[in-house]
Amino acid sequence: MHKIKVGLVGGAGYTAGELLRILLHHPRAELSAIVSTSNAGNAVSSVHDDLVGETEVQFASKLAGDEDVVFLCLGHGNSKAWLEKNPLPAATNVIDLSNDFRLHADQEFNGRTFVYGLPELNKAAIQAAQSVANPGCFATAIQLALLPLAAAGQLRADVHVSAITGSTGAGQSLSETVHFSWRSGNVSIYKPFTHQHLSEIGESLRQLQPHPAVDVHFVPYRGNFTRGIFASVYTPSDLTEDEARQLFRDFYADAPFTTVAERELHLKQVVNTNKCLLHVQKQGRQLLVTAVLDNLLKGASGQAVQNMNLLFGLPETMGLELKAGMW
Structure with missing residues (x-):
């Protein structure tokens, strides 16, 4: 059985660690090189200590050159610069986890032509692509809460979103707002109405519903927990609750990781999985859709592997059948 040779650039961060955890047990993946210039020569498990006993692989200073696919786990703005300095063979697939190509x-x-890598929106285009721009974590949750409405032309008024994310959403770089002593027992907002994910959300909604265009008003929150996103998305609607719920079920009928749940949601249902759970309810004229996902998996690394599976004609769920840790 042919193995997919995988390279990973920017191997020391949270998303890279989750990618490695998945890829080490993926039946068709073979790690070729894990690049981290600041850690070259060190054991991968010395940085990602959840991998102690899982691998003896060391960080490299450059790719091996034989990769079938390269994951770029670099900071926003750095993927373009890296590709300019390190041009890859035309046949090498690229999956970028930054916002450089979204x-x-x-x-x-x-x-290269990058395809926006939200499988529930662009599955056929991803399967035919060579390079993929992995969506943002907040963007994934909010889009999955809105795509069925856009596809049915049912977004007819502004959308309001409140969503909270865990501390891993800020990455590993230290700042005041990621320190335990600041986060513990604390909640705050950041980038209200200006978050960078709004642009990709708007483009995806207009892809399905060009007119009328609606505005998405988004207030993101920092949570005092490690991982996960809980998004509350609401907009006026003339649909009944039953009609809206059936609309969502039909839209996601063939989406293996997106499920419309009967009961109200909580984060522990999805942490450590590649799932997004949705719940639809109606109060007066307001249609409320709640969405929960793991920001490091369905919001980043898990979705990136899902895209790799689609690029190489593999079952979409391969290597991603992960169970949530409830307790």
């Missing part, structure tokens, strides 16, 4: 204006780069 928007239409950025998807053509150095002879």
Whole structure:
């Protein structure tokens, strides 16, 4: 059985650690090189200590050159710079986890065309692609809460979103708001109405419903927990609750990781999985859709592996059948 040779650039961060945890047990993946210039020569498990006993692989200073696919786990703005300095063979697939190639204006780069990698929206395009721009974590949750409405032309008024994320959403770089002593027992907002994920959300909604265009008003929250996103998304609607719930079920009938749940949701249902759970309810004219997912998996690394599976014609769920830790 042919193995997919995988390279990973930016191997020391949270998303890289989750990618490695998945790929080490993926039946068709073979790690070729894990690049971290600051850790070259060190054991991967010395940084990602959840992998102690799982692998003896060391960080490398550069790719091996034989990779079938390369994951870029670099900070926003750094993927373009890395590809300019390190051009890859035309046949090498790229899956980028930054925001460098998510928007239409950025998807053509150095002879590559990046496809926006939300499988529930662009599955066929991803299967035919060579390079994929992995969506943002908040963007994934909010889009999955809205795509069925957009596809049915049912977004007819502004959308309001409140969503909270765990501390891993800020990455590993230290700042005041990621310190335990600041986060513990604390909640705060950041980038209200200006969050960078709004642009990709808007493009996806207009892809399904060009007119009328609606505004998404988004207030993100920092939570005092480690991982997960809980999003509350609401907008006026003339649909009944039953009609809306059936609309969502039909839209996601063939989506293996997105499920419309009967009961109200909580984060522990999805942490450590590649699932997004949705719940639909109606109060007066307001249709409320809640969405929960793991920001490091369905919001980043798990979705990236889902995209790899689609690129290489593998079952979409391969290597991603992960169970939540409830207790």
